[in-house]
Structures are given as structure tokens and as C-alpha cells.
Amino acid sequence: MVTVREETRKGPWTEQEDLQLVCTVRLFGERRWDFIAKVSGLNRTGKSCRLRWVNYLHPGLKHGRMSPHEERLILELHARWGNRWSRIARRLPGRTDNEIKNYWRTHMRKKAQERKRNMSPSSSSSSLTYQSCYPDTPSTIGVEGQELHGSSGCITSILKGNPSDMDGYPMEQIWMEIEAPEVLSGMGLDGGNDNACSSLAAPLLPPTAWDYYPEACWKMDEEIKMAPQFGYSEGVGPCF
DNA sequence: AATATCCCCAACCGCACTTGT
């Protein structure tokens, strides 16, 4: 008997795959990605699942354009830390390292280069300035001496008070569809907690199967079996 | 209208680090 092992899927995720992944993560939490990849029925690697979750499906994520505040923060923090994208991302709630990295490449790097080019010797102080691509932002902003400068607490403080600009949040639909009101309610970003350093550390999922039945979930390597309480039937992803 | 070019961003890859046995 010949079993043809299906090749691991790569490339863009389908809506169905997203739903399967979301559902599985809700069951088991954000760990053991290889396991999640296996039991979800997705023909993806654990790494791929994790990436999709972290960069796109995570309920705490913001989507859409960077705000002037965020833009300013990215520039400031990049000047300070360089390409430490994950570190920078922790200062921007709801933004991922990947998003910031992409943003920097397309927007800020160009601006930084322009700035460098335009910088006259007389103005070459330590003051950090940049050209904003936002019409509502002053074309040149001096960061030095502002609240951005100084301790990390000062930096994060400017993010307080405006957690609501998450317009056009496409994942809302998916979360609705999978009946996760508690997650939706937790989508509000951490507006005032400076300890919430990780942008993804936002209120997340309810206790998962790991917490209740850690052993039960572990002993299913070769043959995928799942206790009925997880709503899992053999050969298919959970809850589908 | 057709083609070329640019821009954006999701996703992959490889490596390093962490954790468990």
C-alpha cells in the first residue's frame, strides 16, 4: 500500500485555513505550533501557522496605515535600536515586527535617506527630524526634547488614550464568525498599561485545552485523536 | 488601451536562542 504524503502547503492563506487556524489556536492556545499545525488539519508547518497567527490573525493586531505617532515612534526607536524590529514592535501595541519592518523599508528608509541628503552641516545636531508622509503632520518634526526622548515610559505614554483608531478591522468578521465575543471585547488595545510591553500580549484567549487537559493533548503524535470534549473528530480539524 | 514600473505587504528562509529531556 502506497501512501502519498501530501506536500506541505505554502503561499497565501485562504479564508478557510484562517478559520481552521483560529479555531485550533482558541482550543490549544498559542504554543506548540507543530502540534497545532497537525491537529488543525492544515497542511502547513508549525512555523507557518505561528507566523500567520502572529502577523495577521492575532486579535490584538491593528491593521491599516501607521498613525503619525507610530511613524514618529518607529523612526525614533529605529534610530536608537537599529533593526531590532521585534523590540520596536513591543513599543507599538498592535503592530508586528514584520509590519514595522515592511513599513520602514518602504517609507522611512527613503525618508531617512532624503533627510540625510538634505541635511546641511549647520543643522547636523543630534536632533532627530523627519519628513512626514501625513498631510496632518507637521512636515518636519523635531523629536529631541519631546516626550519621545528619554525613558521608555515616556515613549509609551504617547500611545495612551487613542486605542480606538482601529478602523477597518478585517479580522472582526472572522472573529464574529467563530463566535468569540470575549476575544472581540479584548481587542481593545492596552491603552494605559506600560507593562504591556509586548504588542501581542494583549488580553487574549480564554484558558485553553492545554490548561485543562495538558496530558490529553500530548499523546497523539502518530495518530491524531482527540478527546470528544475538544470537538475534534479524527482526520478533520476541530470544529469543522 | 497596453505596457512598464513602483509600491506594499504577506510569507518564506535560515540562523540563533530557549526549553525540555
Next chain:
DNA sequence: TACAAGTGCGGTTGGGGATAT
């Protein structure tokens, strides 16, 4: 202590849409 598995991070690529020619 050594090894393996899992996870996180930064760099890079490729596809698709928007814009320019």
C-alpha cells in the same frame, strides 16, 4: 552536559495592485 525540539528574530522574496508612460 549534550542533544533535540520548539520558538523567535531579522533578512529576503515574490505576487498583486496602483500609478505612470
